[in-house]
Amino acid sequence: MNGVHDLGGTDGLGPVPVEKDEPIWHADWERAAFRMFSMPFRAGFFGVDQFRYGIEQMHPAVYLLSPYYEHWMHAAEHYGVEKGVLDPADIEERTRYYLENPDAPLPQRSDPELLEFVNAVVSAGAPAGRESDKKAAFAVGRGAPASPPSPAGAPRRARYIRGRTGEVVLAHGTFIYPDSAGNGHGDAPEHVYTVRFTNSELWGDEAAEPNGFVYFDVWEPYIVPAAGTEGSAA
Amino acid sequence: MSSTPIQPPSIRTQEEIAARVKALEAIMIEKGIMTTEAVDRLTEIYEKEVGPQLGAAVVAKAWTDPEFKERLLSDGTGTCRELGIGGLQGEDMVVVENTETVHNVIVCTLCSCYPWPVLGLPPNWYKGPEYRARIVREPRKVLRDDFGLDLPDSVEVRVWDSSSEMRYWVLPRRPEGTDGMSERALAGIVTRDSMIGSGVGPAA
Numbered sequence: 001m002n003g004v005h006d007l008g009g010t011d012g013l014g015p016v017p018v019e020k021d022e023p024i025w026h027a028d029w030e031r032a033a034f035r036m037f038s039m040p041f042r043a044g045f046f047g048v049d050q051f052r053y054g055i056e057q058m059h060p061a062v063y064l065l066s067p068y069y070e071h072w073m074h075a076a077e078h079y080g081v082e083k084g085v086l087d088p089a090d091i092e093e094r095t096r097y098y099l100e101n102p103d104a105p106l107p108q109r110s111d112p113e114l115l116e117f118v119n120a121v122v123s124a125g126a127p128a129g130r131e132s133d134k135k136a137a138f139a140v141g142r143g144a145p146a147s148p149p150s151p152a153g154a155p156r157r158a159r160y161i162r163g164r165t166g167e168v169v170l171a172h173g174t175f176i177y178p179d180s181a182g183n184g185h186g187d188a189p190e191h192v193y194t195v196r197f198t199n200s201e202l203w204g205d206e207a208a209e210p211n212g213f214v215y216f217d218v219w220e221p222y223i224v225p226a227a228g229t230e231g232s233a234a
Numbered sequence: 235m236s237s238t239p240i241q242p243p244s245i246r247t248q249e250e251i252a253a254r255v256k257a258l259e260a261i262m263i264e265k266g267i268m269t270t271e272a273v274d275r276l277t278e279i280y281e282k283e284v285g286p287q288l289g290a291a292v293v294a295k296a297w298t299d300p301e302f303k304e305r306l307l308s309d310g311t312g313t314c315r316e317l318g319i320g321g322l323q324g325e326d327m328v329v330v331e332n333t334e335t336v337h338n339v340i341v342c343t344l345c346s347c348y349p350w351p352v353l354g355l356p357p358n359w360y361k362g363p364e365y366r367a368r369i370v371r372e373p374r375k376v377l378r379d380d381f382g383l384d385l386p387d388s389v390e391v392r393v394w395d396s397s398s399e400m401r402y403w404v405l406p407r408r409p410e411g412t413d414g415m416s417e418r419a420l421a422g423i424v425t426r427d428s429m430i431g432s433g434v435g436p437a438a
Contacts, residue, residue, distance in 0.1 A: 007343050007363050024355055080258070094256075117272070
């Protein structure tokens with residue numbers, strides 16, 4: 001997807017707004033929105049790749065101008081509605097209610113299993129590594145790949161590396177493939193590699209800063225064999 | 235593409251967002267997707283338990299125990315587990331080492347990926363468009379102008395864009411003059427930004 005979220009190399013955004021002694025949450029609603037990932041995830045709203053794709057479908061202007069955790073709220077709403085679990089009219093009606101009554105209490109519910117899930121998932125994580133008998137087509141130090149254009153959907157082929165040639169420096173094994181899982185299909189595991197690009201390959205000799213590299217992770221299908229190099233895909 | 239229509243470009247106020255989040259939360263509580271106790275517990279973990287003090291403990295151990303450091307650099311996830319550190323958004327961690335001649339810095343240009351188990355939740359600037367856009371294109375300038383870290387051209391700058399589920403983070407250099415310090419005291423001087431690569435530890 002050629003979305004606004006794909007920010008690497010974008011010009012004109014200005015200085016990084018570093019906040020000294022920044023709090024974890026900037027408002028109470030951020031604390032609430034932070035729950036909009038793990039619990040809807042458990043309820044089957046989305047996997048992590050779909051969650052990201054939900055965010056990527058925000059309007060570009062809203063994406064850039066809204067506070068970060070609104071993105072999480074958007075993804076939960078997007079998939080909750082898509083799955084038919086959340087009713088848009090109900091959301092609007094209750095939003096109006098809480099806008100007029102911001103201090104009205106939330107419904108109360110207790111569920112020891114959910115509490116257990118929270119404690120377990122934070123320390124155990126939700127690994128994306130998946131067993132596969134697929135053989136790795138590229139070897140560390142030998143490939144010199146470039147990434148093909150971005151198809152529609154949820155892939156993570158950033159614009160700034162597309163068509164650029166780099167070197168495979170790490171091979172990580174097989175992981176959930178976002179181009180499949182992010183679009184609501186199966187895990188379809190693929191090998192993941194870290195590819196190292198020189199600054200001048202990415203930005204051109206004139207614009208590139210000296211003595212530097214960018215490392216970017218790709219799934220094997222993102223790699224197309226670069227012409228005239230060894231270690232290319234069969 | 236998506237089956238749901240893209241929303242029109244209206245920017246919500248803080249009050250509107252707060253009301254909408256609360257509405258969604260209320261519905262999800264009623265439907266059993268969330269409970270108030272579980273949501274309170276989840277935020278409590280990242281407020282009180284999981285934060286950069288955990289990464290600092292790993293760094294301090296690596297500074298004082300060469301064998302631990304070697305293991306950490308070859309197996310970040312497994313070696314952090316030795317200290318009981320790991321989990322959500324750090325299922326596959328890779329630790330990259332700063333040296334006299336190499337400076338590493340992490341980013342996620344496509345979203346906001348960050349090694350939660352060792353650094354906690356990311357600061358807003360890490361998740362915002364400015365850092366994500368610029369750190370891959372002009373890392374020296376961003377580090378100098380926005381973070382006060384001026385690297386000579388002789389130091390190689392490596393930017394790690396966390397585009398997969400691998401989570402990179404930085405083992406900073408041990409500051410000069412800290413030879414006599416205990417592991418515990420060292421952990422106290424490791425900064426979050428030094429593990430992102432946007433800063434260095436304070437001179438002791």
